[in-house]
Amino acid sequence: MDSHISTPPALELIGISKSFGPVQANKDISIRVMPGTIHGIIGENGAGKSTLMSILFGFYKADKGDIKINGRHTLIPDSQAAIAAGIGMVFQHFKLVHNFTVLENIILGAEGGMMLSQSLSAARKSLKKLADDYELNVDPDAKIEDLSVGHQQRVEILKALYRKADILILDEPTGVLTPAEADHLFRILDNLRREGKSIILITHKLREIMEATDSCSVMRRGEMVETVKTADSSPAELAELMVGRKVLLEVDKVPAQPGAPILEIENLRHVDEQGVERLKGIDLTIRAGEVLGIAGVAGNGQTQLLEVLGGYAHATGTIRVNGTELDLTGKLSDGQSRRANGIAHVPEDRHHEGLILPFTAWENTAFGYHHDDRYQKGILMSNKAIKQDAQEKIERFDVRPPNPNLAARNFSGGNQQKIVVAREIERNPEVLLIGQPTRGVDIGAIEFIHKQIIELRDKGKAVLLVSVELDEIFALSDRIAVMFDGHITGERLATETNAQELGLLMAGETNTQEAAHG
């Protein structure tokens, strides 16, 4: 570090502490970020990363500590001050106006002058330059709602750069991106770094830290555990620092012993509300004791497949569970009937589907199964029975804090997902649908959830796994089917394929033998 003394750090946090009531979210945290570097901040959900960044961006006021920018003490009482100090923030959930164009979003809050046309044309010029310099191409006149998530994120980055940010903070930027989009993002970040910008990358994905950052700070329970040079570290070391114990990054499992078919899907077709055909004749079979992974870039029909199977989208074709044909359009095509047919579903989006966030944890453990006899007492619901059940699940799945009376929104992402997984797996379903099981979930919980999935498989049940994380698909699946544009472009045994081949299938290439060799 002594070599850097000549140039002050672009950003220095000294002894930052912040508590919310009795919860100490940040405890005496110090970080230095040098200009022209990418600095990773890694930690499990709830480790205090987001709080720290909120302090830096002026959303919270630190109880103690100093912020120095380019060696100068800087007070950041609000986000305007942060922007003025050259800090730009790209949030996990974008803050864009959906019916505005890219250009309009970029100048929003930085209009300058009475007439819009002036600042719009100025923005158009600088946008063009930024796009050329950093591979940040976005159509300035496209409406946000028509853009892919990856492009929306570029707009957020452009917004920050347009406001002359020198320090760019990205909060879990790849959580919503496809692998290709993520790669593009990292190329952009690399370009920015070369221009001398400083970038703070907040993530819980070890691979991204290893690939993209120069140095990396590990946070655990509000404290800074260690700052390391990325090149001198390893994923295993970082994982251990994050969790505080050794972590199995691979899933421990014996080879599958598939039995009779449990879930059979034939020629499944689904047209969405806009009249677009999202499933164009899907044929799949999952046998007992087998995990079938559906790989694919998000938005190629995986979500619709889960919705049809889970009972909240209509379809044509045939679905059979243990030989019983399911109703796909009528009265018995709802979620209740699917559950009665032995299909459990951990949805892709736990915030909008899997949980009712303002409900307590115990109320959520009955969600979807609230018609179960064991939860009834005459015409009333037996809150006692539900609470007791919730308590057992919380203990068995090690949900923290182990308080069933806490609202679901007050749990961290990993613990929320544990609540959903516990609810669905504990009923011992014939078929488990599980979408993005570990999105926004910390490493400790990932390990646990993966183990539960394999355990269910080993009980002779069928598991349909949808994930955009190829690593996860490989870690869990026995067979992998790839979806592209509403079709299955190929099915492979997990042991007989590789990321390259799947990548081709994900791009719609069906003739992978030749392409892979050619």
Add this chain to the structure above:
Amino acid sequence: MDKMPPWADAVLVPVISLLLAAAISSIVILAIGENPIEALNYMIEGALLSSAGWGQVLYYATNYIFTGLAVAVASHARLFNIGGEGQAQLGGLGIAMLCLFIPFPHWTLAFVFAIVAAGLFGAAWAYIPAVLQAKRDSHIVITTIMFNYIAYALLNYMLVNVLRPEGAMEPASGNFPDNIHLPTFQEMFSYGDTILFRSAPANVSFFLAVIACIGIWVLVWRTRLGYELRAFGQSESAAKYAGINPARITIIAMLISGALAGMMALNTTMGYSERLVLNASEGAGFIGIAVALMGRNHPVGIFFAALLFGFLVQGGTELSFWTSIPTELIVVIQALVILFTGALDNMVRMPLVKLFALGKGDR
């Protein structure tokens, strides 16, 4: 990290809002050259210091409990039922037709049938906007407002052309039979020579309102339907995932809401006027919105908020009786209470949340 103890949320916030509203009201009263303390004295004396005053307060409160619960039930399913007025008037129509055309041997029997009739008519009036919302996505706020006006027109027609006794000059129905007269508080609670609640309109319907509070609490927090209602209200996408039918819940929530609003007419039409008059709902459908807002959609809160609004109406009447403060000023005071307890809720809540956070930090 939890914001405030529940008691502060339920009691402290409304009380402080109320004090603020009172303070501003005092300034307004001062501005027109009257004495606010004297005014408050008149209000309290007229509304709370005699059983007759209480009889008035409880009569109004009964209306507001019903309409407040109606708004609350819909609100739990994230539906904004502004149609309480129309539903209450239809409830009155149901009661009038029942009481006028069917002879009952005793008031108890008539009361039971009237509950059903008021509920059915109110629910039916809410059913159409509900179906339009559930199946056609027509916004419930717009349709329920429209249905209020349709209800006025319908009542007008019925009272002028159908129910008005021959030769009567007034757009009102004939009197209900004497034998189905509902017991008033005066009849129920006076003993010996002591007459309580003298000529106050409060009647047996008040107890039905209290039962409705308990029933709605059980329904919302202790039954499967209430669970689905709340789940749907918090997240429609999650409700779909769980297999809760959005159209079904929308319609059921509005039926219950409409039935409650309709039952308000038991108090006004059967309990008090004992005939159907024009505009029998007395604006209670709208005040119900404020009551539900102030009561946080919880029956206990609604009960107390209804009492407060009952006090304001009765106290206001007294005020215009004894002082030169014009009746319009009462509306100003009521509006201030609604403004502070409803619209400006966060203005009081935020500083309190901060205060409590500070208190915790010191420990």
